[in-house]
Amino acid sequence: MSEEDTNKTILVVDDEPEIRKLVAAMASQSGHSVITADSxxxxxxxxxxxxxxxxxxxxxxxxxxxxxxxLADRLTALQPDLxxxxxxxxxxxxxxxxYVVERGHALLSKPFTAKEFQAKMHELLDVSAAGVKTAx
Numbered sequence: 001m002s003e004e005d006t007n008k009t010i011l012v013v014d015d016e017p018e019i020r021k022l023v024a025a026m027a028s029q030s031g032h033s034v035i036t037a038d039s040x041x042x043x044x045x046x047x048x049x050x051x052x053x054x055x056x057x058x059x060x061x062x063x064x065x066x067x068x069x070x071l072a073d074r075l076t077a078l079q080p081d082l083x084x085x086x087x088x089x090x091x092x093x094x095x096x097x098x099y100v101v102e103r104g105h106a107l108l109s110k111p112f113t114a115k116e117f118q119a120k121m122h123e124l125l126d127v128s129a130a131g132v133k134t135a136x
Contacts, residue, residue, distance in 0.1 A: 007031060007032060007033060008032045008033070008055035008056065008125055009032065009033045009034075009035065009050070009052065009053070009054050009055060010027045010032050010033065010034050010035070010054065010055065010056045010057075010058060010121075011034075011035050011036075011037065011043060011046065011047065011054045011056070011057050011058070011059075011075075012024045012027060012034055012035070012036045012037070012058045012059075013036070013037045013038075013039070013040065013042075013043045013057070013058070013059040013060065013063070013068070013071060014036075014038070014059070014060045014063070014087070015038055015039060015060065015063045015064055016060075017038070019060070019087075020036050020038065021036075023058060023087070023117070024036050026114050026117050026118065026121075027058065027117075027121060029118075030118065030121070030122070032055075032125075035050065035054075039063065039064070039065050039066065040059075040063060040065055040066025040067070040068075040070060040071035040074075041065060041066055043057075043059070043071055043075075044066075044071070044074060044075070047075055047078070048078075053079055053081075053082075054075075054079065054082060055082070055083060055125060056082070056083045056084075056085060056121065056124055056125060057071070057072060057075055057082055057083070057084045057085070058085045058086075058087065058121075059071055059072065059084070059085075059086060059087070060086070060087050060088065061086050061087070061088040061090065061096055061099070061100065061107075062088065062090060068086055068088075068099075069086075069098075069099035069100070072084045072086075072099075072105070083106075083124045083125070084105045084106070085105070085106045085107075085108065085120060085121065085124055086099075086100050086105055086106065086107045086108070087107075087108050087110055087112075088100075088107060088108075088109060088110060089109070089110040089111075106120055106123070106124055108120055
């Protein structure tokens with residue numbers, strides 16, 4: 001197994017520092033590289049300046065400025081194979097239904113346990129790893 005298979009880069013975006021730190025810590029426990037941003041705008045800058053692809057975007061749905069779905073739309077336009085995991089305390093809203101469920105993205109409802117987070121993250125990263133890779 002190559003380093004590429006085990007060490008994936010994850011972008012965590014949440015405007016609440018405590019949640020951002022907790023999610024980053026849970027993601028890094030699996031040996032993945034984690035980069036954090038406190039806003040969609042900050043995430044866009046980090047994404048564009050990062051060398052290499054991100055495997056997973058973990059973002060809150062509702063954030064000041066650029067929402068999670070807006071950010072995901074912009075980043076998946078730049079990297080179509082980017083997996084998206086939304087976090088939300090508002091899992092039955094129209095926004096969540098339209099941008100998460102209908103688009104086939106994954107959702108973790110807050111609050112969630114570390115075990116639920118790890119399971120969902122691994123499910124998404126394993127799907128990504130199993131995907132067919134094509135040259136250029």
